[in-house]
Amino acid sequence: MEPVFRALLKQGRYVFTYRTAETLHRIYDTNVPFQELLADQRIRNYLKEQAPQLLTLPAQELHRPLRELAMHYNPSLAPQLDAMDAYLKTL
Numbered sequence: 001m002e003p004v005f006r007a008l009l010k011q012g013r014y015v016f017t018y019r020t021a022e023t024l025h026r027i028y029d030t031n032v033p034f035q036e037l038l039a040d041q042r043i044r045n046y047l048k049e050q051a052p053q054l055l056t057l058p059a060q061e062l063h064r065p066l067r068e069l070a071m072h073y074n075p076s077l078a079p080q081l082d083a084m085d086a087y088l089k090t091l
Contacts, residue, residue, distance in 0.1 A: 028088040030067040030081045037066055037088075046087060051080050 028037060034057065037043045047054050054077070057069050066084075070077045 025091075028091060029085050030070075030088070031065045033063050034066040034069055035062040038062065040091070042091060043088070046084070050087075051077065051084065053077075 028040070028043070030037075034054075038047075044055075053074065054066070054070060057073065061069055067081050070081055
């Protein structure tokens with residue numbers, strides 16, 4: 001781990017540039033807006049195999065979280081959503 005440097009800055013405007021020590025990746029779950037999930041081809045493929053009915057949700061609703069949409073249109077999907085959360089954590 002790199003050392004931490006601290007400085008006392010006086011009043012004014014500053015521009016900072018930084019870089020992460022490790023590569024970051026997005027962590028998904030079913031509470032993410034559905035359109036974000038659909039942007040990942042791995043998730044689209046998973047949905048085609050495991051829950052194709054979710055791909056038929058209205059396009060104007062895709063900004064809402066997947067879990068919220070699914071529970072609104074078909075509450076019996078709760079177990080599939082829980083399984084999907086487990087899968088999404090592995091990506």
